[in-house]
Amino acid sequence: MDISTRVFFIPGATSGIGLALALRLKAAGSTVIIGGRRTALLDQLADEHGFSTVRIDTADPVSVLTARDQVLAQHPEVDTLITMAGIMAAEDVHSADFLATAENTVITNVLGPVRLIAAFVEHLQAQEDAAIITVSSGLAHTPVAAFPSYNGSKAFIHRFTETLRLQLSGSPVQVLEIVPPGVRTDLTPGQADFEHFLPLDTFVDEVVTLLQGQNASEILVEAVKPMRFAEANGEYHEMVAAINPAL
Ligand SMILES: NC(=O)c1ccc[n+]([C@@H]2O[C@H](COP(=O)([O-])OP(=O)(O)OC[C@H]3O[C@@H](n4cnc5c(N)ncnc54)[C@H](OP(=O)(O)O)[C@@H]3O)[C@@H](O)[C@H]2O)c1
Incomplete structure (x- = not known):
């Protein structure tokens, strides 16, 4: 993929991986529209970096369509x-707030991407060269105990993406999947300081290199491969034990 001439829309780019990637893609020459719920942050990022911005709550189907129309x-x-x-x-099936957390996770991590793709697919298919890039996780392949709905949501994204790629083959829309390992962001409390996670810049540098490769589809940085291929390599139980040391 030539990342110097594209026009990206990234809902979920007010912080973390989305923002770091948006900055790289813009610096490479592409136009980047960033989205999120934190409007003050969107305004600040527009001022500081010249992004176009849109307020979007991907958990709200009306907001997804409104943002699509604005973009x-x-x-x-x-x-x-x-x-x-x-x-x-984090969730615990024994806890009273389990169901609310699980539902929220599924709405944001499963229905959010599905609704976004439904909102944009017709437009993208009408372009000469287009792409949909989803974001799953190494945890789609090797679960960590505290996050059952999160692991499940990312497993959904992985298989959904593979299937979408089949449906859109022969169309102008490439379908890619970024599969992050643990990366130092504010996704969970304290995670930005986890020394065993990849530094954000290191991760995004590798992603940008892989995105530019010939026929890129699943974007796998080196650090995620042990989780991604644990089952195929016959190392699933060892990998689950390694990332769940307290069990
Ligand atoms: N960091 C990791 O270790 C890791 C590993 C595997 C996968 N991932 C995936 O990478 C993606 C980015 O995560 P991150 O690590 O960069 O975390 P982050 O810094 O917390 O970023 C999350 C982004 O998603 C946006 N967001 C969350 N809920 C939203 C909603 N309802 N509507 C619109 N935007 C929403 C946030 O923006 P607002 O708050 O402004 O709405 C923010 O821009 C996520 O899909 C995550 O699951 C991360």
């Missing part, structure tokens, strides 16, 4: 959607 009115040449927005909340 396409201002940037009818959008050719790449990155469904970055996501949340990761």
